[in-house]
Amino acid sequence: MTLRTNFLWGGASAAHQYEGAYLEDGKGLCTFDALGGGSYTEPRQVTYMDEKGQVGAAAVDSSMTGPVPKLTRGYVDPNRYYPSHEATDFYHHWKEDIALMAQMGFKCYRMSIAWTRICPKGTEEINEAGLAFYDQIFDELRKYGIEPVVTLNHFDMPMYLADHWDGWLSRKVVDYFLFFCETVFKRYRGKVKYWMTFNEINVLSSWCQTGVHENNEANLAQAHHHILIASAKAVQLGHHIDPHNQIGMMVSYTPCYPLTCKPEDVLEAIQFNRQKEFYMDVQVRGYYPEYRCKELERKHISIAMAKDDLAILKAGTVDFIGFSYYMSTVAGTDPNVKKTQGNQFLGLKNPYLETSDWGWTVDPLGLRIALIQMYERYHLPLFVVENGLGAKDTVEESGAINDDYRIAYLRSHIQALKDAVRLDGVDVMGYTPWGCIDIVSAGTGEMAKRYGLVYVDKHDDGSGDLSRHPKKSFRWYQQVIRTNGEEL
Ligand code: BG6
DSSP: OOSOTTOEEEEEOOHHHHTOOTTGGGOOOBGGGGBOOOOSSSOEEEEEEOTTSOEEEEEEOTTSOOOOOTTOEEOOOTTSOOTTTTTTOHHHHHHHHHHHHHHHTOSEEEEEOOHHHHSTTSSSOOOHHHHHHHHHHHHHHHHTTOEEEEEEESSOOBHHHHHHHOGGGSTHHHHHHHHHHHHHHHHTBTTBOEEEEETTGGGOOSHHHHOOSSOOHHHHHHHHHHHHHHHHHHHHHHHHHOTTOEEEEEEEOOOEEESSSOHHHHHHHHHHHHHHHHHHIIIIISSOOHHHHHHHHHTTOOOOOOTTHHHHHHHTOOSEEEEEOOOOEEEOSOTTSOBOOOSSSOOBOOTTSOBOTTSOBOOHHHHHHHHHHHHHHHOOOEEEEEOOOOBOOOOOTTSOOOOHHHHHHHHHHHHHHHHHHHHHOOOEEEEOOBTSBOOOOTTTOOSSSBOOSEEEOOOTTSOSOOOEEEOHHHHHHHHHHHTTTSOO
């Protein structure tokens, strides 16, 4: 058998895209609650109130990197539709959904805890109802022998911390985050063993993700330093509270190929790859790599560091690397080559590869390349915690959803993963396809862009009865898990 016998097969989601119930049972507002819907061509818009009390909306591009105007507060406009407020309502469907996960044979389920369900303002005030909600989830998962894999922060910033502390730009937010971490590490001790600190730490740039209002390069470098410190401290704290905890980092891994063998193109690709390697270098090796120090120096950016910061980074290295893989990209110096759409960082279009309906390059071999690159650089266990195809699904008259395109995508990627294990000796812990039960897209806010193996009757105009329907891929994935990936 190619894969370990305890290989963690499962699926993945994030609270703000799945739970809904955005203000129920004491939950506080988070930045994503002020983010409206968009589409392939229309960017999402964040609503805000300026210092004069005027309500407005600012476009956030599809990779969510847009700033919001200075001195504004996130605002939920009662006249607008926000896709994540109800999302696909895991909050009220968790029993049914976990039963579906169990039917697929899940060994694990990757999810995030909404910070504002536990600490409504992000501060040191606790909402017991929020803690109790996740207690039931973890107990239900355990009932079926499904291991929870919990992301401590999946893009959601408490609105109060964005409004009053400028999010991660403030060192104070590190303390608040640590309070939240301590609360959940203690409460769920013995129930949760696998944790990851920050989802796609290398892409956190928009106001929604960081709470930073003026997201220029210097501010983001400072905010990211605080995030890295928060992650390192969380790792130490989690190990201290329960030495059995396995705590990983999480990065968006989009391998970048040079456009040609021209040395300038190769250098471009190296530099592009550093956008993610930097975060792995810090979280795995425990220090800022030389190329980043030089870059900051060149740009005259100096990061304010507290006296123990370097020691904290050194002591807070992670146990494993979790990563999302959707696509590869290309870098080069030719200004005439078209840019591609894609997950967060955009490169050039690859002439050899097809793209999805949303323009994301489909490259299964890129997953093997990603696994090789990471493993040979860090020698830590790797966990594919996101992968999948965002596509439009059609419900046929019979009620069937024949998503053969999704099966083909997942099959080819799992095959590439197996090759990395069998042929390259990479240590892979598990695989959790993204949005295993349909959820709201993060990039566009659409329901039309579905990743799930289970269809949820919910649409872009908010209609739908939220009923759940297994797609063809559901049965296929059952067999994949049953045979530990031998039958694809
Ligand atoms: C990753 C995020 O970037 O990609 C998820 O961690 C996101 O939150 C996923 O949903 C897919 O992106 P999208 O834009 O298709 O939802």
